[in-house]
Amino acid sequence: MSKRVMVAMSGGVDSSVAAVLLKRQGYEVVGVTMCLGVADTEGTASCCGVDATRDARIVCDKLDMPHYVLQFSEHLYNNVISNFIDEYRAGRTPNPCVRCNQFLKFGMLYNYARSLDYDYIATGHYCGIAEIDNKRYLRKHGDSKKDQTYFLYSIPSESVEHILFPLQDIDKTDVRRIATEEKLIVAQKAESMEICFIPDNDYRGFLKKHNVQTVPGDFIDIANGKKLGTHTGIPNYTIGQRKGLGVAGGKPLYVVKLDTTNNTVILGEKKDLQCRSLIARSLNMFMNEPLPQNLTAKVRYSQDLIPCTAKICGDELHVAFDCDVEAITAGQSVVLYSGDIVVGGGIIDESW
Numbered sequence: 001m002s003k004r005v006m007v008a009m010s011g012g013v014d015s016s017v018a019a020v021l022l023k024r025q026g027y028e029v030v031g032v033t034m035c036l037g038v039a040d041t042e043g044t045a046s047c048c049g050v051d052a053t054r055d056a057r058i059v060c061d062k063l064d065m066p067h068y069v070l071q072f073s074e075h076l077y078n079n080v081i082s083n084f085i086d087e088y089r090a091g092r093t094p095n096p097c098v099r100c101n102q103f104l105k106f107g108m109l110y111n112y113a114r115s116l117d118y119d120y121i122a123t124g125h126y127c128g129i130a131e132i133d134n135k136r137y138l139r140k141h142g143d144s145k146k147d148q149t150y151f152l153y154s155i156p157s158e159s160v161e162h163i164l165f166p167l168q169d170i171d172k173t174d175v176r177r178i179a180t181e182e183k184l185i186v187a188q189k190a191e192s193m194e195i196c197f198i199p200d201n202d203y204r205g206f207l208k209k210h211n212v213q214t215v216p217g218d219f220i221d222i223a224n225g226k227k228l229g230t231h232t233g234i235p236n237y238t239i240g241q242r243k244g245l246g247v248a249g250g251k252p253l254y255v256v257k258l259d260t261t262n263n264t265v266i267l268g269e270k271k272d273l274q275c276r277s278l279i280a281r282s283l284n285m286f287m288n289e290p291l292p293q294n295l296t297a298k299v300r301y302s303q304d305l306i307p308c309t310a311k312i313c314g315d316e317l318h319v320a321f322d323c324d325v326e327a328i329t330a331g332q333s334v335v336l337y338s339g340d341i342v343v344g345g346g347i348i349d350e351s352w
Contacts, residue, residue: 002028005120005164006113008105009033009060009067011052013186014124014167016059017175020182021166022122023063030068030118031060034104037073038197049199059184070112072104079103081197085210088203088235091258092331095151096195102154102284110159120164127152128168129160130341136160137286138342143171150301153335153345154284207235217263219247222256222272231265234258240273240327254327274324278351280317280334285344288312292338299325299334299348310336310343317346 007019009031022029033056038049053069060067080099087094105123113121126146128139138160141147155163167175179187194201208214214233221228229247231237241255247267256273257266278299289312296305297319307322319334328351335345 002026003119004028004117005030005122006109006116006118007031007122008109008124009056010124010192011049011055011059011186012124012192013175013179013184013189014126015056016124016184016186017178017182018122018124018166019059019063019065020178020184022164023065025166027120029063030066031056032068032070032109032113033057034072034109035069036076036196037071038076038199049196055186055189059186062182062184070109072108075104075108076100076197079107081210085207085212087331088207089212090331091234091260093238093329094331095333096197097151098154098333100196101152102156106152106155106159106163110162114162120162122164122166124167125152125165126167127165128340129163129165132341139168140337140340140342141168146172149337149342150298150333150335153333153342156284157286160286204236215263217265219245220259220264220266221249222266222268228253228267234260234263234265237265239329270326273327275326275328275351276321276324278319278328278334279349280319280346281315281349283312283315283317283344283346285312285317286341287338287343291336291343294338295343296337297321297334297345298337299328300332305337308336316349317344 005022005027007029009015019029019031033053035053057067080096083099084094084096110121125148126141127149128141130137130139138149138152140149176187198206212235214235216230216232219228219231228249237255239255247253253267254270254273255265256268291310295308295310297308298305306325308319310317310319328348330348332348333345334348336343
C-alpha cells in the first residue's frame with residue numbers, strides 16, 4: 001500500500017512541483033491549501049489568497065489528485081498576526097514566517113494530517129532532511145541562496161519524523177523545468193516575497209489599521225545623550241535602519257536601540273551596531289547540552305553563517321560570536337548550525 005502524503009499547496013511553483021515529485025515517487029498525494037483570509041492585491045503574488053487557492057486547485061486537477069481548502073484565517077490571526085502587532089508595540093521586529101511555519105503549517109496542518117492517518121506532510125520549502133543515529137534533523141539546502149532552514153528551525157523536533165521536503169536536492173531552475181514539462185500554469189509564476197497578510201508590503205499602514213499607536217518622541221545621540229530630533233513613533237523603526245530618519249547629524253546615523261520605556265529612538269554610527277553576544281528565548285532545540293563544537297549561526301535570513309559558541313542555560317540560549325555582528329535585532333531569530341545540520345534556535349531578546 002502506498003504511503004499517504006498531504007502536501008501544503010500555496011498556489012506557487014515550488015509546492016506544485018513538490019506534489020509532482022511525490023506522485024512520481026509513488027506516494028498517494030492529496031493537496032491542501034490553507035485559506036488565510038488574505039485579500040489579493042493587484043500586482044502582487046501573495047500566497048494563500050483567492051488567486052493562489054484557484055491556482056492550487058487547477059494544479060491538483062492537472063495532476064489528478066484531490067484538493068481541499070482549510071479555513072485558517074482565525075488561526076493566522078491568533079498565532080501570527082496578533083504576535084506581529086504585539087511585538088511591534090514592544091519595540092521588537094518579529095518574523096511572522098517563523099511563527100506561521102511553527103503554529104500553522106507544521107503545527108495545526110501537521111496535526112490535521114496525522115489525525116487523518118496520513119504518513120507525512122510535505123511542503124515546497126528549500127530544506128533537506130538528514131538522519132543521524134536514527135534521528136531525523138533539518139539540513140541546509142544545497143543552494144545556500146534558496147535555503148529556508150532559517151524559517152523552519154521552530155518545527156517541533158518530533159514532527160520532523162513525518163515531514164518530507166521533495167525539493168531538498170533540486171534547485172529553482174530544475175523546479176521551473178519540471179513545472180514546464182508538466183504544463184503547469186504556475187511554471188513561470190513569480191515568487192511571493194512579501195508577508196502574506198501584508199501583500200502591499202506597507203507594514204506601517206497595517207499597524208496603523210490595527211490601532212498600533214505611534215507616539216512621537218526624541219531621537220537621542222548614543223554618543224552624548226543629546227536630542228537630535230523627533231521620531232514619529234517607535235513602531236516605525238527597526239535596528240540598523242538608516243533611511244527615513246529625517247535627521248542631519250553630519251555623519252551617517254543608524255537606529256541602534258529602541259527604548260520603549262522612555263519612548264526614545266537611540267541613534268549612532270555603524271560601529272555602534274556591532275555586537276558579539278546575545279540571549280535568545282522561546283527556544284526550539286534539536287540537540288541539547290553539551291552542544292557541538294564549531295557551531296555557526298545566523299541572526300537574519302540574508303546572512304552568511306558566523307562562527308560562534310553557544311550554551312543552553314535553562315530556558316535561554318546564550319550565543320557568543322567569534323567576530324562582530326551588525327544589527328542584531330530583538331524579535332528576530334538566531335539559528336544554530338553544526339555543519340549543514342540545524343541544531344536549534346530561538347527568538348533574540350537582547351544583545352551586546
